[in-house]
Amino acid sequence: MDRVQVTALANVSGVIAKAETTFVTGPSGSGKSTLLNIIGMLDQPSSGTLTILDQDVSRLSDRDAADFRARHIGFVFQSFNLIPVLSLRENVEFPLLNRKIASRARRAKAMEYLDAVGLAEFVDRRPGEISGGQRQRVAIARALVTEPTMVIADEPTANLDTKTSRDIIALLDRMKSELSTSIVICTHDTSLITPASAVINIVDGQTAQE
DSSP: OOTTTOOOOOSOOOOOOOOOOEEEEETTTOOOOOHHHHHSSSSSOOOOOOEETTOOOTTTOHHHHHHHHHHHHEEEEETTTOTTSOOHHHHHGGGTTSOOOOHHHHHHHOOOOOOOOGGGGGGOGGGSOOOHHHHHHHHHHHHTTTOOEEEEEESSTTOOOOOHHHHHHHHHHHHHHHHTTTOOOOOOOOEGTTSEEEEEEEETEEEHHH
């Protein structure tokens, strides 16, 4: 920040297991978002390594990092980040556009994942025509449609009521099992954590896996 160096994270270590759900918890300002940005290859750590699929990806060039991220990592955001002028099907199909997939196959895949999250009857609606919980389901379908190695969900239930929040976590857990995808969920709400989940708790920029 200007000439002042701010250390967001230090002495951080942890393992995200394949096809398991890992929760990242901690108070505001503890470094959770920075950790997610590093895991998601949006930011580079100033030291240390990030290993995904037995490859150190922490020092890849911007182009190689973008390519690896597109192939292996999906994102779910608390603000949904859907494109308002596109239909739900078009939103889910969007990540497939830069792949060599025929348009009919792209549409079919988007329909498959919208059906998986329980929204098959709404595929032609736009994001503004459905509820917040439904928009988050669309965001989950979009994150999963590329069949990534890992999905990172940053406060995916922050704008939702308690029941819908639990439904969203249950949906992520079910899709994790069906697709063998690792799920990383950042949350302030520890009541959403299931007994079988791994937890990385961050306090003052330091982490410990519980």
